[in-house]
Amino acid sequence: MSERLPMSLFFCLFFLSLSAFAGAEAPRQDEVLEQVEAPPGGDFVLDSVNGPLDTRQLRGKSIFLYFGYTRCPDVCPTSLSFLTQALSELSDEELQKTVSIFVSVDPQHDTVESLADYVEYFHPNLIGVTGTEEAVAKVAKQYGAQYYEVELEGSAFGYAVNHSAATYLIAPDGELRFIFPHETPPEVLLQAVRHLNAGN
Known part of the structure; x- marks a missing residue:
């Protein structure tokens, strides 16, 4: 990315800060961590059930990117449901130009098999x-995603992972273009990805 912050990214970060402030009084099992700086983004390689996924091989496609974990009780399902609603409005041709990636920030517990089963409930595009742990932390740092594990007394899982809940949108040229706050309406996600795909 260039040093000059794209206007689209600026406004998304602005609304992200407002959203985090407005929701500060709403307690959750998983705390949504605030993201206030524009990250550089960039390519990465992580493992999927079908083998390594290298974002450099996805040039020409818009990429939705989200950091979460399969045992997340409410934040991740909400974000992925909104993303699913947006993806469901895309035509088959538009879906061919779009990839959605869910990065687990709980690598000790989430396997590629459990992740494949989890995302299958939402949309085939995911x-x-x-x-x-080192590889996931590196990618999270590239995108400014924050997370840490906390113990939960009385929980069946025994822990939760507090994490930032932004949805990122990467342009077909690999540049990070949008950062959407938690619970951004599906219509906004849809409009943004169509905007990027239209130029491709």
Whole structure:
């Protein structure tokens, strides 16, 4: 990315900050961490059930990117449901130009098999990926995604992962163009990906 922040990214970050402030009083099992800086983004390689996924091989496609984990009780299902609604409005031709990636921030518990089963419930366009703790942390840092594990007394799982819940949209040329806050309406996601795909 260039040093000059794209206007689309600026406004998405602005609304992300407002959203985090407005939702500060709403307690969740998983705390949604705030993201306030524009990350550089960039290519990465992580593992899927079908083998390594290298974003450099996805040039020419718009990429939705989300960081979460399969045992997330409410934040991830909400975000992925909104993304699914947007993807469901795309035509087959538009879907061929779009890829959606779910990166697990719980690599100790999420396997490529469990991720494949998880994303299947939402949309066929979604690909679940993970890697070593170091590999996941590196990708998260590239996108400014934050996460950390917390113990939960009385929980069947015994833990939760507090994490940022932004949905990223990467342009077909590999540049990070949009960062959408948690619970961004599906219509906004749809309009943004159509805008990027129209120029491709």
